[in-house]
Amino acid sequence: MDNEIIYSDTIPGGRHWSMLMRAGNVLRLIDEEGGANVGMLLYNSENTLERYNMPDTLKGQHTFRLTKGNCLYSDMGRVLCSIIEDTAGWHDTATGTCNSNLVEKRWGHRSYQEARNDYIRNGRDSFLIELGKYGLGKRDLAANINFFSRIETDLDGNLIFGKPASAAAHVDLRFEMNTIVIFHTCPHPLNPASTYPSRPVTYEIRRANPVTINDACRTLREENERAFTNTLLYRAGGDT
Amino acid sequence: MILESQRRPADASFRQIIEAGDYFMRILDEGEVFRILDLEGNQAVDTLFYSAENPAERYSTVDTIREQGNVYLTAGTSLLSTEGNVMLEIIADTCGRHDTLGGACAAESNTVRYALDKKTMHSCRDSWLLALAEHERFDMSKRDITHNINFFMNVPVTPAGGLTFEDGISDAGKYVELIARMKTIVLISNCPQLNNPCNAYNPTPIEVFVWRDAS
Numbered sequence: 230m231d232n233e234i235i236y237s238d239t240i241p242g243g244r245h246w247s248m249l250m251r252a253g254n255v256l257r258l259i260d261e262e263g264g265a266n267v268g269m270l271l272y273n274s275e276n277t278l279e280r281y282n283m284p285d286t287l288k289g290q291h292t293f294r295l296t297k298g299n300c301l302y303s304d305m306g307r308v309l310c311s312i313i314e315d316t317a318g319w320h321d322t323a324t325g326t327c328n329s330n331l332v333e334k335r336w337g338h339r340s341y342q343e344a345r346n347d348y349i350r351n352g353r354d355s356f357l358i359e360l361g362k363y364g365l366g367k368r369d370l371a372a373n374i375n376f377f378s379r380i381e382t383d384l385d386g387n388l389i390f391g392k393p394a395s396a397a398a399h400v401d402l403r404f405e406m407n408t409i410v411i412f413h414t415c416p417h418p419l420n421p422a423s424t425y426p427s428r429p430v431t432y433e434i435r436r437a438n439p440v441t442i443n444d445a446c447r448t449l450r451e452e453n454e455r456a457f458t459n460t461l462l463y464r465a466g467g468d469t
Numbered sequence: 470m471i472l473e474s475q476r477r478p479a480d481a482s483f484r485q486i487i488e489a490g491d492y493f494m495r496i497l498d499e500g501e502v503f504r505i506l507d508l509e510g511n512q513a514v515d516t517l518f519y520s521a522e523n524p525a526e527r528y529s530t531v532d533t534i535r536e537q538g539n540v541y542l543t544a545g546t547s548l549l550s551t552e553g554n555v556m557l558e559i560i561a562d563t564c565g566r567h568d569t570l571g572g573a574c575a576a577e578s579n580t581v582r583y584a585l586d587k588k589t590m591h592s593c594r595d596s597w598l599l600a601l602a603e604h605e606r607f608d609m610s611k612r613d614i615t616h617n618i619n620f621f622m623n624v625p626v627t628p629a630g631g632l633t634f635e636d637g638i639s640d641a642g643k644y645v646e647l648i649a650r651m652k653t654i655v656l657i658s659n660c661p662q663l664n665n666p667c668n669a670y671n672p673t674p675i676e677v678f679v680w681r682d683a684s
Contacts, residue, residue, distance in 0.1 A: 282572065283616060284572020284573070284616055285575075285578045288624075288634070289582060293626045293627070306577030306581045323531060323540065323570060324531055325532050367525045367526075367551065370551060372531045382540055382628060386541045386625075418535055419535065452581050459585075
């Protein structure tokens with residue numbers, strides 16, 4: 230994906246933002262220094278009751294990790310976006326996000342009054358703030374994606390915090406539907422670092438190449454093909 | 470972990486058989502014990518929990534998994550809410566492992582998993598939507614349908630990051646028992662899935678029990 234960059238920005242670690250990604254555009258996330266985490270939630274912008282669904286995404290593709298070739302399904306049997314490139318290899322979606330209690334217990338407290346804009350933020354509050362901009366709230370929280378964080382399991386199902394992504398690792402999300410993207414750069418809740426990890430993330434937006442009949446995400450599994458069929462049917466009614 | 474209960478069905482303050490494909494919705498008071506009994510074996514019991522005082526606080530799959538450091542639910546598991554509070558604890562389990570990653574079936578996800586022409590088949594989400602519509606006093610809707618527990622389902626995660634759907638490890642007569650640590654709405658869909666070999670393509674009834682006294 231080397232199409233011209235339409236927009237690019239870098240978000241410091243421990244911050245949050247949101248935006249509308251239109252179908253046919255690609256969002257690249259870049260872990261500039263290595264060890265970043267991007268917590269993300271996704272909603273259909275035309276009907277926010279349709280949102281990213283972790284269980285449907287995992288069971289539809291028989292996977293616990295997300296990587297190149299995987300599609301991120303909504304709860305309505307459609308594809309919100311496809312992972313068309315990934316140099317990190319493993320992104321978590323099963324262990325949620327950090328909240329204020331967890332952050333304070335693990336990394337301590339640093340208030341706005343002490344640190345001004347370098348105060349320590351947490352993933353849950355970050356999600357709630359961004360969700361609020363679209364009339365969404367606590368009832369709309371769902372299992373999020375943690376890009377660049379690798380959570381493995383052993384044979385008994387115990388969680389293991391895996392090797393962090395390397396500097397300059399990137400992942401490309403091609404949007405198949407108009408999608409509200411809610412994200413933050415707060416640390417992964419299982420990150421064992423002794424001080425609050427704060428890593429910047431750059432994002433870039435480009436036009437996507439057309440989705441072909443033998444597209445690697447679409448053809449990864451029969452389930453993806455059917456989810457694409459559902460998505461194309463939805464889009465047939467308009468220009469989305 | 471296999472852990473049997475000493476409670477006797479004869480002492481239960483409430484018991485009810487839930488037929489395959491039906492829903493069950495009830496408030497559990499703090500301290501009440503709730504048992505789900507797999508009557509014929511390998512039945513998926515898709516279950517959601519909400520705080521009865523504030524249904525915006527509800528069972529959280531990801532917080533529960535993360536805080537216990539393990540993807541499977543069994544005796545000893547604390548079911549955490551989205552606010553980080555303990556909603557219920559699993560205090561007995563003769564099955565040994567329950568899934569909370571696989572979600573529930575819906576008309577739309579059935580089209581993806583099985584075939585596009587499955588969209589008019591009965592599903593767990595249909596049962597839940599009807600339950601919420603019929604219980605207007607809770608003021609809940611599709612917005613509140615979050616990630617659930619699949620009691621008696623076996624969905625192993627592999628060290629390589631795969632997710633597999635194995636034959637059930639449950640059997641006729643296996644049960645799981647929970648104690649409510651807050652006043653909780655329990656919402657069950659006794660799964661009507663006809664396309665999945667996990668239940669031998671044959672959804673079957675379950676029975677639920679409530680004991681008022683935890684001792």
